[in-house]
Amino acid sequence: MASLRSEKTIVLAILIQLLIAAFSSFLAVGLVSMYDPGSASNGFVVSFGVTGDASADLAPVLASDDSWEAEHYRTQRAAMRDFRSGRIHAVLAVDRTADGSVRVTAIAPDGNIKTTLVVTQIKEVLDKLERRERARFASRLERSPVAPPPETGASPYFGFTYTVLIPLLMFLPVFISGSVAVDTIAEEYDRGTLELLRVTPLTGVDIVDGKLLAMGILAPVQAAAWLVLLSFNGTNVANPLEIVALVAAFSVAIVAIGAILALRFRDRKQAQFLFSMAMLVVFSGTYLLPEAPANTVARLAIGSPTPFTHAMVALYLACSLAGYALVRRVVGGRGLLTTA
Template sequence: MDKRLVVARRELASLRSEKTIVLAVLIQLFVAAFSSFLAVGLVSLYDPSAAGNQFTVEFAVTGEAGDDLAPVVEHEDGWEAVRYPSFDAAMDDFRRGQVHAVVRPALDPDDRAQVTAVAPDGNVRTTLVVTQLRELLDAFESQERGRLASRLERQPVELPPETRSSPYFGFTYTVLVPLLTFLPVFISGSVAVDAITEEYDRGTLELLRVTPLSGIDIVDGKLLAMGVLAPLQAGAWLALLSFNGTSVANPVEILLLVTAFALAVVALAATLALGFRDRKRAQLLFSLGLLVVFSVTYLLPESPANTVAKLAIGTPTRLTHAMVAVYALSAVAGYLAVRWFVGRRGLGE
């Protein structure tokens, strides 16, 4: 085992000269260290409606059923109804930028409301306005369903109670935490490809071969260095998130999952690097293979991102724990496959 540690220390020491890797680590560090500040801006991209309280959307309301729609607008904070006598007058002010959107509800012969909505096109506020407009139409639909409920001949199935969670909560645990846990895994795999292919390019593999190190020792050392790097980074990011007020439950199991994925991804990278021995081809196939593998995982009963999110929130199920075990066993199988590949083909042949 000491021989493998020597190779692992050599690989970790060489990473300091890799500016791209150092920059990637620093970017992750910045995101984790300032997550509480970055989340405010990033949530606006993840869920534009989260910014609704800081931005008042003015709806131009016109039409014969405008009196029914205006109270719905005024009921919500961040919405303001501006009444217009005609649709043309509302459109004139809309084109001049005095209102953000135009809504014209009209009643058909069956007393059902049909709403014509106009939103800005190509404006920097378009996404937010469209999101708020969609919520307005949902609220108006709920009101109309309640108003016309007495006309129903049969009682429909009751809708589940509406629940609204904080967009910051959803973004943090479904996007930010999985991103910071899996990004080091991807980087470790990419570095593993370079670490092996560069030995062939520089001709230094022959120097390692004349040492007491066997081919398996060399590969084990490289896999150990790259496999340990990912959980160390992920652990640091989780600690920084906790320090910034984002509590993360089940950190040990999350790190176990990261370690399993790191081992599996690094094993895939090592197999491709040993098989092709060319950096460009190996990196291309590694990127495509990683994309395919992670896409396939979303066909599983629970995807890796959902597993991490449930663990971080503190609501894991039996399936969640079972998926962690499946990933761990798969990683061990991948590692054993690499050792078999090296033992059968060797490194220098």
């Protein structure tokens, strides 16, 4: 335990996770506000300056929500004058085109602290206007278009927790484990302690096995701890065993990649740089799959996995075991653990 204090990577990882745990409530509110800015706009009334020959079409939309106020102007110049003076938050110029459709030009403040909230409210206004126009002219269509998604009143915390927070908490320990694995192997060369290990009855495969298993177990243990803490906080996570198995699969695979790089290059800085680049390539490449790992975790956590989701978990487990076997074969066959 005393030697662990000198490991900057481990200490920094622990401090980051303690910070997240200690300020989880504040972070959740702040991150959800970034994820869905409209969730932080309760009580904020946006004043719209409406102008144009089709402004009457927008009036029922603005009147449908108490957080919107409409002030009608005869000309856009008059609306812009009040916009620059701060009397209104945004300008909506609504005009009817020759083909009967509505064209809206929205003007929002630039560089203002309220810009994000105003833009979010403009988007909601335009979404409602689109739905209203669809319903209004549905009888003119020769065939039925694709129906827009139904409006829902679900809390943004639900979507953020299951699609962003839980996948993030599951994969963060995986990156940390891989990085620590690179450090522990590369530092054996830097400090010259590998010779002491080589004179023991342990083989090179035994030494690498110990490091791989220690780091490979670290991530699923942390992931399980996060799931337990989330359950104490009232967030129910379905299929926890399968999620932990998925994290274990990725942990073993990522640790195996880190071990190969550390054994091949032996220099800590070079191995860490190549490991970081490899992680960007690997996790970017997973989004080309029919179901990305983050989506797999979200489906499992929500409790709506498909047979394909279970198949992807099995595929990740198989790939991790193949990667682990490859590392053992390379170490045993090529003697990468020698210092010569």
